[in-house]
Amino acid sequence: LASHFIMALPLMPGNSPNAQLKKERFHKSQHFIVYGGGMVLDLEKPGIGGEPLVGQKFLPKYSVYPKGEGSDLPSWVAFDKQTLRFDAYFKEPEYDAKVETHRIRKCKIFFYLEDDTIHVIEPSFKNSGLPQGTLIHRHRIPLPPPNDNQFYNVFHFNINKDIVFYSRTFTVTDCDLFTKNFLSKLGITLNEPATVPEDPYTNLRLQHEASMNPLRPYERLHPLKQFLENDGKTLRFYCLWDDTDNLFGDQRELVLHYYLADDTIEVIEVIPPNSGRVHVPKFLRRCKLPKVRANEELTTFFPLALLQIGAATDEFYKDCDLAIGKEINVFGRRVLLTDCDEFTKAYYRFKYGTEDFTPVQHKAPPAPKPPRLVPPYNGFGSEEDSLGNCHGLMPKPVHKDFKKFMEKDSNVLRFKARMMTTDPVHRGRVFLITYFLSDDSLSVFELEQKNSG
Template structure:
């Protein structure tokens, strides 16, 4: 919409005071349909109808072109247009209209001056020269309230009370309300100060600068001053005249926002209070209104006294250390807090046991105890350890539970001390570690597959299973002898198969590092670069195992599982990515191990590595497609004699040493 400022002259034939009248108006041109609207702004007490002069529509040109209509080309500054025989003088337009006309290629004329209406000027002179017989004093605080309601300036103050016994400074908070220029003050009472807690130090009101000044008679301080009082007239109605000069009025000065600043001392009814600091809103207000930039606070708080270090008595020997320590923390005895979050995260959940199991043996020269085997279980949910002894026949040793589940202290610590004891953590247990449980020395010689997988999955917590840390450590040791080490590995592979057995590989790593590597670090290297045994699994056998597991757990939601898989198949092609199928199976809490589930999904893939989910679900459905009973295939167990040796057995055929050498020394040219 283009907006033009215009005016037109209107003759006034019936009045002697004025011969013509100038009426200002707005002309709006709507670009969407070339319609025009003329509106006259309302003038107070004009006595003539104002508002819309010409309603919005297309206006024809004056004769003899009345068959055509006004367009954008007919408008410019300092030109005249005729609407229905009335001549409008365009004097100016807004900025948007100017920019638009310039883009249209219109050269704008110089804006014309805006003439004044002679009768309006004469009338304004008469109004300015008139004084009211009864001057009315308008006291309007609504504007200030509407603009500043809810805006409060906050200052942090201090009052050094000279009458107090110890002359201690008292901290105050001053609130200045911008809506009505009132002030209230609250006192900040420190803990155990001994003072009475009162709601307000000073209630909200305007604060005079020069107080106290004595008491005034009632009616002395008023908002208006009465000049004279006449007697009662008809109807017992009194009459009065206001004194616009306020003769004899008492003028009081109150604190304004301009009087408050950091470092200023104000008088609060005879008490000298210093403003020391303010909040962020107050700083922004003074920065915007008064241009103040320096808000350096005045130090008023004494440095806090040093908090005495809490000392605890030594452990008495009764109960656990944590339980005895809780009796020193408060008067009400409470049991020690347990890490419930850790318990919920690391407790047994489905196939995740969160238990690290190690095979251990005694470190002793006794021929009786030398061959004893132990299973050490570390429970990640509460950092407890239990030890079971492997039952061996004809040894004279009973076997079974060797150590009750509980937290175990590290050896070499004083029993009766104030500091908490250190306990064995999961990071202290790894293959090759030597540990002492209550005077019994153990050597960890092996671990189960779950332990190795868990430690490698959480490599940031277990440095012994962190392949990046191990490679960096090995590189720092072996890099100066890179050529010699390559020749040693090549000599260990006379058939040039690029694979060596684990035992020669372990012996080479031990000789290269001069036994600086633990057994667990060597196992991690072997597992990372090893060639694992690949068992050719029959799909029929896998489905039989899966159906047996589903039947034991009473899983029968095959229709819902199939419906969700079909819903995720947007293209209705009968196949889905393996990761999507695995996620859906996990959401149904399918009671299958991760490796078994992955093997089933892999065997149900087509040529494009997409899982045929209907074949997968039909194979698992033990209700409709039961597979006959099968004989369990027994996998040969590890030889017990191998446990006593240092290198543990691994499910790998050999070690691919070339990728290891390339990661250590770079690819050989």
């Protein structure tokens, strides 16, 4: 018995080691919960101070990452707005279809690192006949039974792996570059990407649509396509109407506007000042300009051209018919296109590959201005003031050097002088000459003498 007896230390301060000396939490957990109207014992609650009881193990609530890597910030801060994206599919059986027995539905799985929540969506496809979109809303998904007391974390995901969400098996086929780098840093060996099997229903739809295509494909022209693409875009040409063949006729300058939205044309006359002509708002209002048919003669007789306005025609001027150097018929008037603006040049360069935009010279070069001769200085006033009278009827004051005026405003040179003469009366006169450096001006002042007369 003596061999089994161990003497304990005396119960004195400092000699009795107590494991609870350094503890700070001594709360007791509530082990009873109300379930179904009765009190039930919860065996998962910890003991005093949150410590596990004998034989009790706690499962991690969130993903456990390797210690020593990354920062000490909480996951909802360190992984804020960071998401792992996986491409997956699941096989859905079909019981009512005539041809296919199953469907392959592609989807995307998003795993949010901040709280281990999962979100599953299915991209929408045209004429699929399925309620596509969000399949599983964002929340924590439990593992399949018998581990349904745990939740999915980042270590449950990998490429070419089956994952079960609520009895539906998803096969992960691939992931994005960020997901691959993140899983590789955690030490997870990624599998090779898997291929998605063909969907029988999708193949059937493609065959059906291919059989409906015409043998000669045609471009569907939307009635508003031209208006929506070219609204506000206008081609501008500078034109000349030579009316010198008629009595009292002369050359008239015009501006042609071609609206790309509806292929209409507007012509405005440029009336020079003091020409004696009445200014009219438009030479031709905005409308579609008809062409002259091959069996008709281009006439400039006004009454006949006016009578032909109501003639039915299907040929109108288009943008391809307009170019520098060409003549067009504006209801019986020969109009020559002489030049265009920069937007019009860029339009024809892009659409038709035109590079030659040499304008047509129809005006005589302006006469050179005669040289303006400056008369010699006559000695009255300053030379700048006299030169100002030669530049205009209303001369402007000479621009002074303001900087020099501010710097040398108080700087004055004074000289004492006498008159150079043999006359004894004027020989004794004394003058004070002042030179102002601010504007280079002079002043002469005669000093007063006593009894000078």
